Amino acid sequence: MEKKRDFISKKEPLVSRENRKTVGYPNVENPRMTCRNVNVYYGDKQAINDVTLDIGRNEVIAMIGPSGCGKSTFLRCLNRMNDTIDFCSVVGNISLDGKNIYDKDVDVVPLRAQVGMVFQKPNPFPKSIYENVAYGPKIHGFVQNRTETDEIVETSLKKAGLWEEVKDRLNQPGTSLSGGQQQRLCIARTIAVGPEVILMDEPCSALDPIATARIEDLIDELRENFSIAIVTHSMQQASRVSQRTAYFHLGDLIEVGSTDQVFLNPLHQLTEDYVTGRFG
Amino acid sequence: MSETNIDIVNKGLGKRYRAEKRFRIYGVCAIAASLIFLAFLFISISSTGYTAFQQTFIRLSVYFDPEILGDTTNREGLASANFPAIVKQSLFKMFPEVQSRGEKKQLASLISSGASYYIRDMLIENPDFVGETIQVWLPADDDVDMLIKGHSDRGLVEAERRLNDRQIDWIQQLEKDGSIEKRFNKIFFTVGDSREPELAGIWGAASGSFFTMVITLLLSFPIGVAAAIYLEEFAKKNRWTDIIEVNINNLAAVPSIVFGLLGLAVFLNFFGMPRSAPLVGGLVMTLMTLPVIIIASRASLKSVPPSIREAALGVGASQMQMVFHHVLPLALPGMLTGAIIGMARALGETAPLLMIGMVAFIVDVPSGFTDPATALPVQIYLWADSPEKGFLEKTSAAIMVLLTFLIAMNALAVILRKKFEKRW
Numbered sequence: 001m002e003k004k005r006d007f008i009s010k011k012e013p014l015v016s017r018e019n020r021k022t023v024g025y026p027n028v029e030n031p032r033m034t035c036r037n038v039n040v041y042y043g044d045k046q047a048i049n050d051v052t053l054d055i056g057r058n059e060v061i062a063m064i065g066p067s068g069c070g071k072s073t074f075l076r077c078l079n080r081m082n083d084t085i086d087f088c089s090v091v092g093n094i095s096l097d098g099k100n101i102y103d104k105d106v107d108v109v110p111l112r113a114q115v116g117m118v119f120q121k122p123n124p125f126p127k128s129i130y131e132n133v134a135y136g137p138k139i140h141g142f143v144q145n146r147t148e149t150d151e152i153v154e155t156s157l158k159k160a161g162l163w164e165e166v167k168d169r170l171n172q173p174g175t176s177l178s179g180g181q182q183q184r185l186c187i188a189r190t191i192a193v194g195p196e197v198i199l200m201d202e203p204c205s206a207l208d209p210i211a212t213a214r215i216e217d218l219i220d221e222l223r224e225n226f227s228i229a230i231v232t233h234s235m236q237q238a239s240r241v242s243q244r245t246a247y248f249h250l251g252d253l254i255e256v257g258s259t260d261q262v263f264l265n266p267l268h269q270l271t272e273d274y275v276t277g278r279f280g
Numbered sequence: 281m282s283e284t285n286i287d288i289v290n291k292g293l294g295k296r297y298r299a300e301k302r303f304r305i306y307g308v309c310a311i312a313a314s315l316i317f318l319a320f321l322f323i324s325i326s327s328t329g330y331t332a333f334q335q336t337f338i339r340l341s342v343y344f345d346p347e348i349l350g351d352t353t354n355r356e357g358l359a360s361a362n363f364p365a366i367v368k369q370s371l372f373k374m375f376p377e378v379q380s381r382g383e384k385k386q387l388a389s390l391i392s393s394g395a396s397y398y399i400r401d402m403l404i405e406n407p408d409f410v411g412e413t414i415q416v417w418l419p420a421d422d423d424v425d426m427l428i429k430g431h432s433d434r435g436l437v438e439a440e441r442r443l444n445d446r447q448i449d450w451i452q453q454l455e456k457d458g459s460i461e462k463r464f465n466k467i468f469f470t471v472g473d474s475r476e477p478e479l480a481g482i483w484g485a486a487s488g489s490f491f492t493m494v495i496t497l498l499l500s501f502p503i504g505v506a507a508a509i510y511l512e513e514f515a516k517k518n519r520w521t522d523i524i525e526v527n528i529n530n531l532a533a534v535p536s537i538v539f540g541l542l543g544l545a546v547f548l549n550f551f552g553m554p555r556s557a558p559l560v561g562g563l564v565m566t567l568m569t570l571p572v573i574i575i576a577s578r579a580s581l582k583s584v585p586p587s588i589r590e591a592a593l594g595v596g597a598s599q600m601q602m603v604f605h606h607v608l609p610l611a612l613p614g615m616l617t618g619a620i621i622g623m624a625r626a627l628g629e630t631a632p633l634l635m636i637g638m639v640a641f642i643v644d645v646p647s648g649f650t651d652p653a654t655a656l657p658v659q660i661y662l663w664a665d666s667p668e669k670g671f672l673e674k675t676s677a678a679i680m681v682l683l684t685f686l687i688a689m690n691a692l693a694v695i696l697r698k699k700f701e702k703r704w
């Protein structure tokens with residue numbers, strides 16, 4: 001792998017290296033996840049370039065950047081979802097509570113229970129609403145009987161703000177819900193497993209403004225118990241829901257800082273171009 | 281430029297619609313042509329085959345003469361009892377004027393040579409018939425059957441007929457008494473093959489096919505599905521899986537006779553399995569059906585949307601749980617359809633069965649996987665090859681039975697597909 005990195009770095013990018021170093025505050029005190037010098041390759045193509053970033057406790061960190069800059073790729077490294085792509089390789093150190101998740105002895109199954117994921121397109125299982133939520137706790141053995149399952153389904157759906165709408169039709173298929181409801185169902189499904197970190201890849205891109213507002217409120221509430229990393233194309237959304245914002249550009253992490261600072265007072269020229277709408 | 285965009289669109293519109301109309305006409309013609317061919321096939325087969333579902337029977341008053349039968353209370357007595365004599369005696373009693381030996385022989389040949397077995401079976405069921413006279417309908421000889429059904433021409437000169445004038449006189453006399461009639465042909469549906477058309481049935485071949493298909497289904501579906509799941513979901517995509525994929529695709533195109541030769545060499549000669557057995561037939565059919573099932577199963581696994589897999593992995597399902605809880609239920613209808621189509625193909629396959637001896641003349645209905653048996657398509661081939669006129673209609677009837685099975689299987693495929701198909 002080292003060889004490959006040499007090979008890549010010999011090719012000079014358009015903007016000089018000096019210019020692409022991360023500026024701002026990638027580190028936080030007492031982080032939940034730490035990423036150090038993360039590089040991701042799709043075959044020979046490098047998609048993420050030496051990214052160092054912390055994800056704090058009880059914070060929402062937004063990841064923004066132009067299309068194709070590697071936000072999804074980076075997010076998917078955090079719960080090793082990239083393992084499913086045969087030719088994708090990750091180099092570097094990503095730790096959850098001090099333990100490197102790419103160590104050989106780490107099992108992805110419990111890892112994904114700790115780091116849950118909500119996808120861009122709502123993807124409920126083609127099963128009942130109840131089963132959608134109960135599935136995770138069932139396979140992990142969190143619940144022993146029907147009453148425990150009922151309980152976890154109800155609390156998860158309540159946390160996701162969906163309970164009132166579906167409590168009378170838990171046996172209907174999850175796919176029969178509206179897009180926004182489906183996305184909240186997916187969030188409930190993720191919460192039900194009791195993760196520490198929730199990754200969200202453009203969770204509102206398929207939703208109307210009202211459904212989006214509901215999910216944003218939900219994210220704000222969830223912050224009490226979880227760390228959340230959210231990818232979004234909407235800068236308004238990033239500024240509404242997040243405490244910190246990270247700006248990616250062509251595989252580089254350009255700037256990290258408090259959301260207010262990144263949007264109002266960007267340190268880097270590229271960030272400024274993007275948030276002011278001159279790029280992207 | 282006075283021409284606006286909408287003018288250009290309107291100008292081209294006629295051409296576009298004409299192209300569509302032409303295509304629709306081609307489509308309708310194609311459908312009509314295939315329907316005509318199908319209708320032709322069905323009509324020609326059923327018009328020759330439907331008569332086989334009826335059979336000519338002759339009514340006799342059978343006297344169970346204790347003198348001829350002897351002691352029938354034990355098995356040896358039954359085995360040595362002269363049942364043909366009983367049948368003949370009853371027949372001669374109906375035509376007392378027949379005296380000469382030659383004429384008696386001609387008269388006796390109107391009744392099927394298998395009639396005596398029916399008498400025997402009756403007696404075994406009702407041992408107290410001894411000494412009584414019972415009215416029985418017994419199958420007529422196939423020549424009589426053909427004459428009654430109108431397949432033989434009564435107007436031909438005597439030398440060219442299978443039945444001579446005297447015999448036709450007797451038949452006419454029987455017709456006048458109402459002692460000869462066509463009845464539902466139970467024999468055809470309940471017994472195995474025979475050299476006599478009137479005694480030949482499809483049941484032996486159908487059971488042979490059934491046992492063969494059971495073996496094929498039990499082996500090829502689980503093995504094929506497991507192979508497909510492994511290749512598609514678990515195996516790393518590398519040169520080896522590519523080679524395997526190419527080989528599986530090749531196997532699907534190998535002519536079936538080759539599988540028959542393989543079965544002969546491996547299962548019969550090497551492993552010493554019994555000849556003509558549905559077990560071996562099923563194994564050979566499994567080899568033949570496996571590639572079809574693997575290919576269909578892989579295609580239906582591939583068509584499961586990746587979002588479902590990600591959803592399952594995202595909540596921490598293991599690879600195995602993802603496949604069995606989420607992917608497999610969605611892929612199952614496609615797999616079942618593939619399996620049934622593969623099975624239907626195997627049901628209609630003859631060539632490999634010829635190689636492993638399932639073409640032998642077998643009278644007994646097989647009762648297990650290792651009994652000698654034939655299969656439906658082989659039976660069709662055997663009957664089509666027989667010189668007796670009576671087998672002509674049997675052949676068509678057997679084809680009808682086979683087609684019925686095929687239609688039923690394909691309908692099942694459609695029903696299963698509808699039942700398990702879920703939208704996501």
Ligand SMILES: Nc1ncnc2c1ncn2[C@@H]1O[C@H](COP(=O)(O)OP(=O)(O)OP(=O)(O)O)[C@@H](O)[C@H]1O
Binds near residue numbers: 042047065068085
């Ligand atoms: N499965 C893959 N195979 C090969 N290359 C990939 C794959 N997924 C992503 N890439 C490449 O990696 C780079 C980053 O992609 P990524 O999906 O992470 O972008 P993104 O920032 O999420 O973009 P968007 O905002 O449009 O979702 C892109 O250049 C893309 O072409």
Ligand SMILES: [Mg+2]
Binds near residue numbers: 073
């Ligand atoms: Mg993306």
